[in-house]
Amino acid sequence: MAAIVHRAPLAAQAAEILLGRIRAGEFVLGQRLPGETTLAAQLGVGRSTIREAVRELAGKGVLDSRQGAGVFVTALDVADDWDTVLRRASITTVIEARIAIEAEAAALAAERRSPAQLRALRAALAARATADPAPEPHVDVDMALHRLIVVASGNEVLVELFDGFVPRVRTAMVDMLKIRPTASHEADHAAHAAVVDAIADRDARRAAELSRAHLNTLKFAFA
Amino acid sequence: MAAIVHRAPLAAQAAEILLGRIRAGEFVLGQRLPGETTLAAQLGVGRSTIREAVRELAGKGVLDSRQGAGVFVTALDVADDWDTVLRRASITTVIEARIAIEAEAAALAAERRSPAQLRALRAALAARATADPAPEPHVDVDMALHRLIVVASGNEVLVELFDGFVPRVRTAMVDMLKIRPTASHEADHAAHAAVVDAIADRDARRAAELSRAHLNTLKFAFA
DNA sequence: GGTACCTTACTCCTCAGACAAGTTGATAAG
DNA sequence: CTTATCAACTTGTCTGAGGAGTAAGGTACC
Numbered sequence: 001m002a003a004i005v006h007r008a009p010l011a012a013q014a015a016e017i018l019l020g021r022i023r024a025g026e027f028v029l030g031q032r033l034p035g036e037t038t039l040a041a042q043l044g045v046g047r048s049t050i051r052e053a054v055r056e057l058a059g060k061g062v063l064d065s066r067q068g069a070g071v072f073v074t075a076l077d078v079a080d081d082w083d084t085v086l087r088r089a090s091i092t093t094v095i096e097a098r099i100a101i102e103a104e105a106a107a108l109a110a111e112r113r114s115p116a117q118l119r120a121l122r123a124a125l126a127a128r129a130t131a132d133p134a135p136e137p138h139v140d141v142d143m144a145l146h147r148l149i150v151v152a153s154g155n156e157v158l159v160e161l162f163d164g165f166v167p168r169v170r171t172a173m174v175d176m177l178k179i180r181p182t183a184s185h186e187a188d189h190a191a192h193a194a195v196v197d198a199i200a201d202r203d204a205r206r207a208a209e210l211s212r213a214h215l216n217t218l219k220f221a222f223a
Numbered sequence: 224m225a226a227i228v229h230r231a232p233l234a235a236q237a238a239e240i241l242l243g244r245i246r247a248g249e250f251v252l253g254q255r256l257p258g259e260t261t262l263a264a265q266l267g268v269g270r271s272t273i274r275e276a277v278r279e280l281a282g283k284g285v286l287d288s289r290q291g292a293g294v295f296v297t298a299l300d301v302a303d304d305w306d307t308v309l310r311r312a313s314i315t316t317v318i319e320a321r322i323a324i325e326a327e328a329a330a331l332a333a334e335r336r337s338p339a340q341l342r343a344l345r346a347a348l349a350a351r352a353t354a355d356p357a358p359e360p361h362v363d364v365d366m367a368l369h370r371l372i373v374v375a376s377g378n379e380v381l382v383e384l385f386d387g388f389v390p391r392v393r394t395a396m397v398d399m400l401k402i403r404p405t406a407s408h409e410a411d412h413a414a415h416a417a418v419v420d421a422i423a424d425r426d427a428r429r430a431a432e433l434s435r436a437h438l439n440t441l442k443f444a445f446a
Numbered sequence: 447g448g449t450a451c452c453t454t455a456c457t458c459c460t461c462a463g464a465c466a467a468g469t470t471g472a473t474a475a476g
Numbered sequence: 477c478t479t480a481t482c483a484a485c486t487t488g489t490c491t492g493a494g495g496a497g498t499a500a501g502g503t504a505c506c
Contacts, residue, residue, distance in 0.1 A: 009290065009459060011278065035486060046461040048271055051487085052278045055234065059282020061304075067232065067487045068468030079304065080383070089380050097380040100327030101320075108319065157312050157320040160303070161384065232488060258457065269490040274458085290458045291497035 010045050014053035017043065019062060023077055032070040033063070086168040094168055095219040099212055101161050102146065106195060106211040107204040109152035117152040121196050124148050129189050135177040139170055145192060149211075152199065176222065191217075233268050237276035240266065242285060246300055255293040256286070309391040317391055318442040322435055324384050325369065329418060329434040330427040332375035340375040344419050347371050352412050358400040362393055368415060372434070375422065399445065414440075 008016075018039075027033060036054070040047045054071055057063040060078045065071040086094055113121070124145040131141040143166060150162045191214040198207035231239075241262075250256060256277075257265070263273045277294055280286040283301045288294040309317055336344070347368040354364040366389060373385045414437040421430035 011459080015282075037486095048274075048462090049460060051271075052275060052459095054487095055275045055278040056282040059238075059279040065487065066469080068485085069470080070486060079306075081302065082305065083302075085380065085383050093378050093380050096327070096331065096378050097324075097384065100323045100381065103327070104319070104323030155316050155319050157308065157316050158323065160308050161320065234488080260457095271491090272489065275488095288458065289498080291456080292499075293457060 011049045011052035011056065014039075014043055014045060014049055015056040018053060019057060019078070022062060022073055025076075027073045029073055029076060031073050033073065035070065082164050083167065086165065091168075091172045091222050092219055094165060094172075095215060095222065098162075098165055098169065099215045099219070101158055101165075102150065102215060103208045103212040105150040105153035105155065105158045105162070106199065106207040108155060108158075109149050110199045110202050110204040110207040112154045113152040113199055113202075117148070118200055121145070121148050121152065121199065125193060125196050128192065133185070135174045138177065139173045142173075142192075143170060149195070149199065172222070180221075234272045234275035234279065237262075237266055237268060237272055238279045241276060242280060242301070245285065245296055248299075250296050252296055252299060254296050256296070258293065305387050306390065309388065314391075314395045314445050315442055317388060317395075318438060318445065321385075321388055321392065322438045322442070324381055324388075325373065325438060326431045326435040328373040328376035328378065328381050328385070329422065329430040331378060331381075332372050333422045333425050333427040333430040335377045336375040336422055336425075340371070341423055344368070344371050344375065344422065348416060348419050351415065356408070358397045361400065362396045365396075365415075366393060372418070372422065395445070403444075 018033075021027065033039065034042070036047050036050050040050045043050070054063055054065055058065060062073065062075045062078060063071055064074045109117075124141070128141045128145050131137055147159075147162060147166075150159050153159075191210070195207055195210045195214065198210055241256075244250065256262065259270050259273050259277075263270045266273070277286055277288055281288060285296070285298045285301060286294055287297045332340075347364070351364045351368050354360055370382075370385060370389075373382050376382075414433070418430055418433045418437065421433055
């Protein structure tokens with residue numbers, strides 16, 4: 001990740017040093033940092049450079065500066081970037097988390113889906129059946145259908161979680177389909193149709209079970 | 224959310240304006256922004272103010288400035304802060320998402336828990352029973368037990384998701400306990416003990432069901 | 447015509463100094 | 477003890493100057 005030659009501006013270096021000191025526990029949460037002039041002297045840079053470093057960390061949510069009062073620590077580290085976590089995790093781990101979210105979403109969707117949402121699900125199901133079988137378009141219509149189910153759950157937190165998973169899962173699925181094309185499109189389509197039918201029937205338990213079963217086959221395809 | 228009196232520094236205002244223009248599509252991804260002097264003249268502020276605004280957006284990952292070349296757009300919006308999403312969502316919505324994660328985690332924990340993890344669960348269960356009944360300590364030992372279950376699932380993505388929920392759920396539970404103290408501590412403890420027992424017995428289905436049932440009572444307590 | 451080099455104009459980067467604006471704690475008056 | 481005032485310190489902003497890097501255009505050479 002690190003470049004061989006890296007000519008980082010002084011302000012970025014100063015921000016890195018400050019963040020390191022905060023991570024190391026030199027400053028506790030809510031504590032006031034030394035003044036700009038003090039920090040500038042410590043690091044041997046100008047005050048405006050320190051100011052830019054503080055601004056950068058303020059943008060990351062680690063620091064907060066208040067005129068007249070000082071600069072305060074508001075977080076002990078940068079909020080973990082969601083994409084980073086998912087990239088580090090194995091695809092089967094991600095799919096397990098996806099099972100948790102989608103199975104519950106399918107159950108909630110069965111209880112709450114509106115007629116309009118059901119129509120949208122049926123339309124997406126039809127689009128999925130007739131779509132371009134090439135990896136990218138196929139994965140996209142598939143994800144669109146899965147997303148509609150989560151949206152029909154009426155739980156915006158689940159939708160946000162699902163959306164966070166999409167990029168990671170999408171690339172993994174595209175890569176897999178390029179290596180090993182799906183054996184049976186018919187069985188795949190039947191599994192999706194069964195989930196939609198369970199949601200149409202307002203059968204929460206069956207919707208969850210079918211969704212879980214379908215994603216488990218996906219998980220084992222990667223294992 | 225907006226303060227009645229808002230005395231934002233010029234640099235923060237400038238950052239907000241620039242972000243607004245990027246959101247509005249005035250600049251496409253990868254495009255170079257006007258120079259510092261130009262922007263300073265446009266907004267009627269000094270160069271250093273513009274520089275600090277750019278630094279702030281660079282910290283958020285929206286901009287990237289390269290010496291000699293210019294400032295470039297690297298994202299069209301700030302990555303959605305997880306805390307913000309959860310604060311906006313109702314507590315019942317958050318608990319529904321928590322059910323999804325913890326029920327699945329309990330099932331996985333039943334299949335995978337190590338002897339050491341089981342011992343830790345039993346210890347946390349005992350600590351929960353004998354802990355200070357005041358709201359804050361009680362919620363903390365409760366959350367600690369729940370977290371251990373998720374950790375025992377062996378899925379780091381689920382752990383990250385759970386940790387993301389903790390702050391929001393913790394404050395909500397503390398507030399509720401201050402208003403309406405738990406009716407029966409015994410039933411509450413029995414519910415937790417049952418989940419741990421199911422995990423000890425390696426009964427995935429029962430662990431998930433008990434976990435779901437317990438959190439559902441919590442959900443309805445808020446409704 | 448094509449290539450390598452160089453010049454030049456532009457960009458961001460950093461510093462120093464000055465003053466404005468806000469906060470905080472000590473101090474003095476009531 | 478309470479309240480008002482003030483002084484020291486903090487961050488906020490602007491300006492001017494020079495350093496360093498980039499990219500584009502021109503030029504000499506092959």
